[in-house]
Amino acid sequence: MIRDITIGQYYPAKSAVHRLDPRVKLVSTLLYLISLFLFRSISGYLVATLFLVTVIRISRVPFSFIVRGLKPVIMLLMITVLFNLFLTRSGEVLFHAWIFTITEGGLVTAVYMAIRLIYLIIGSSLMTFTTTPNELTDGIEALLHPLNKIRVPVHEVAMMMSIALRFIPILLEETDKIMKAQIARGADLESGNMIQRAKSMIPILVPLFVSAFRRANDLAMAMEARCYRGGEGRTKMKPLHYKHGDYTAYVIVIVYVAAVVVIGRYVPLHVWIF
Amino acid sequence: MSIKLEHLNYVYSQGTAYEKKALKDICLEIPHGEFVGIIGHTGSGKSTLIQHLNGLIRATSGELFYNGENIYQDGYNMRGLRNEVGLVFQYPEHQLFEIDVMTDVCFGPKNQGLSAKECEERALEALHLVGLKEKYYKVSPFELSGGQKRRVAIAGVLAMRPKVLVLDEPTAGLDPKGRDDILDQIAYLHKESDLTVILVSHSMEDIARYADRLIVMNKGTVMYNDEPKKVFEHYQELEQVGLAAPQVTYIMHDLAGKGLPVRTDVTTVSEAADEIIRALA
Numbered sequence: 001m002i003r004d005i006t007i008g009q010y011y012p013a014k015s016a017v018h019r020l021d022p023r024v025k026l027v028s029t030l031l032y033l034i035s036l037f038l039f040r041s042i043s044g045y046l047v048a049t050l051f052l053v054t055v056i057r058i059s060r061v062p063f064s065f066i067v068r069g070l071k072p073v074i075m076l077l078m079i080t081v082l083f084n085l086f087l088t089r090s091g092e093v094l095f096h097a098w099i100f101t102i103t104e105g106g107l108v109t110a111v112y113m114a115i116r117l118i119y120l121i122i123g124s125s126l127m128t129f130t131t132t133p134n135e136l137t138d139g140i141e142a143l144l145h146p147l148n149k150i151r152v153p154v155h156e157v158a159m160m161m162s163i164a165l166r167f168i169p170i171l172l173e174e175t176d177k178i179m180k181a182q183i184a185r186g187a188d189l190e191s192g193n194m195i196q197r198a199k200s201m202i203p204i205l206v207p208l209f210v211s212a213f214r215r216a217n218d219l220a221m222a223m224e225a226r227c228y229r230g231g232e233g234r235t236k237m238k239p240l241h242y243k244h245g246d247y248t249a250y251v252i253v254i255v256y257v258a259a260v261v262v263i264g265r266y267v268p269l270h271v272w273i274f
Numbered sequence: 275m276s277i278k279l280e281h282l283n284y285v286y287s288q289g290t291a292y293e294k295k296a297l298k299d300i301c302l303e304i305p306h307g308e309f310v311g312i313i314g315h316t317g318s319g320k321s322t323l324i325q326h327l328n329g330l331i332r333a334t335s336g337e338l339f340y341n342g343e344n345i346y347q348d349g350y351n352m353r354g355l356r357n358e359v360g361l362v363f364q365y366p367e368h369q370l371f372e373i374d375v376m377t378d379v380c381f382g383p384k385n386q387g388l389s390a391k392e393c394e395e396r397a398l399e400a401l402h403l404v405g406l407k408e409k410y411y412k413v414s415p416f417e418l419s420g421g422q423k424r425r426v427a428i429a430g431v432l433a434m435r436p437k438v439l440v441l442d443e444p445t446a447g448l449d450p451k452g453r454d455d456i457l458d459q460i461a462y463l464h465k466e467s468d469l470t471v472i473l474v475s476h477s478m479e480d481i482a483r484y485a486d487r488l489i490v491m492n493k494g495t496v497m498y499n500d501e502p503k504k505v506f507e508h509y510q511e512l513e514q515v516g517l518a519a520p521q522v523t524y525i526m527h528d529l530a531g532k533g534l535p536v537r538t539d540v541t542t543v544s545e546a547a548d549e550i551i552r553a554l555a
Contacts, residue, residue, distance in 0.1 A: 174368075177363065177368075178368065178369055180325065180330045180363070181361075181363045181366065181368075181369040182369060183330060183356070184328060184330060184356055184360070184361040184363070184431070185369075185381055185382040185385060185430060185431065185434065186353065186356060186357065186381075186382050186385030186386055186434065187381075187385060188353075188385065202371065203369075203371050203381065206371035207368055207369050207370065207371050210368075210371075210416065211368055
């Protein structure tokens with residue numbers, strides 16, 4: 001059950017997208033996310049869709065795997081769509097009953113908003129699917145490095161992130177194990193009202209916290225034993241180097257952003273659905 | 275009274291990049307009252323296999339019968355099964371959570387719906403069986419040493435009075451005395467109360483000493499399923515899959531090779547001593 005959560009997970013595959021420098025992927029993802037808000041016409045969406053589909057195809061992450069990542073945010077999506085649908089008042093009234101009014105503008109905004117959100121999530125999860133947590137934090141550390149000058153502890157923040165990310169699968173597995181052990185001892189996790197259910201979590205949460213503290217303690221000890229003392233003067237086993245393909249990727253992304261802005265603005269193709 | 279597995283398959287994370295066949299076409303029968311050892315390399319499917327025995331994992335395909343009843347049929351009483359098949363996980367001390375030892379051991383019986391008095395009786399009995407000193411009964415389990423915690427956790431399962439006891443490496447990380455104490459207690463229970471025991475272990479010596487039958491797992495399949503003595507005759511094949519026979523087996527083979535007329539199928543140190551004395555006499 002816990003294994004079903006795919007959002008933020010790494011999907012191992014050999015592809016051009018996987019091989020890219022993490023910095024390229026971070027910057028490109030950011031640009032892509034911004035680009036989604038730079039247009040308001042069908043032509044813009046067509047370009048964004050084309051770009052996204054192409055990158056997904058190149059990345060070799062199965063489409064079904066990506067869709068599964070959308071499941072946890074369906075509620076959020078529904079709420080956004082409903083709010084936009086009923087609260088935007090512009091254009092012709094299409095439907096009216098009691099206090100609910102749907103206008104043409106509302107319908108269009110709702111549909112656009114839904115697509116935008118879905119693309120946002122797919123775009124950012126595509127980055128985590130194709131980048132290992134370690135690469136990701138390396139990339140963030142490198143990109144934020146200039147902030148060191150204004151005394152932001154970039155290395156420490158990156159280290160905390162990579163430790164946190166590293167521990168997610170470990171703690172998930174631990175939870176699974178503890179749940180099974182308590183079920184084997186007859187624990188009932190499924191029936192009863194809210195309070196009973198909350199109470200039945202105690203046999204899982206207490207050992208989980210104990211184990212998290214134990215692991216944190218062990219890790220701190222192991223790091224100290226290897227003379228870890230923060231970022232200053234620390235070298236990397238795999239330093240980040242831009243390669244030929246990374247520059248190409250930057251160019252492609254910039255061309256895409258330019259295309260989206262130009263086509264989205266000046267090729268209106270404003271085909272209203274009605 | 276038995277556990278029977280028919281063509282059991284289990285696949286982890288089916289349909290994803292992490293898909294892994296953990297068990298392949300397992301057919302086994304474990305009759306009532308037997309002491310079975312399961313051995314195998316890390317990742318050979320031992321832990322996955324034993325989690326099927328009380329229904330914690332549902333097989334991808336195949337059937338599992340407990341006392342002749344298919345546990346995968348609709349409406350099967352899984353809780354009932356878990357009351358009868360007790361499972362002690364690896365490092366069971368990680369599951370302790372109550373404020374004191376006594377209350378923690380009572381958790382299982384309490385879930386079985388027993389009265390507070392019965393729970394306490396069972397807990398006392400179980401704690402006595404695992405040999406934990408009485409002065410610890412009201413202490414927080416987190417203050418105990420590793421070996422003591424392990425005993426408390428095993429008592430937590432024994433207090434449910436299972437008919438089948440499955441243990442996943444119950445002695446990992448214990449000192450030799452702690453290991454012998456726990457295994458001797460389990461062997462005693464097996465003899466006295468007719469308990470079926472399934473012991474997963476990495477130690478060939480332990481298995482040779484206690485088990486009536488040995489199942490060797492390799493890459494998700496059953497490689498051998500026979501008396502320990504007969505299995506250890508294949509010590510060369512065992513080595514090829516990263517396992518070994520008990521050390522005395524090697525000594526006996528070497529002695530026989532040097533011309534001492536000893537039997538080579540002995541598996542425990544005391545048997546070996548008797549055999550060498552017999553050969554020298």
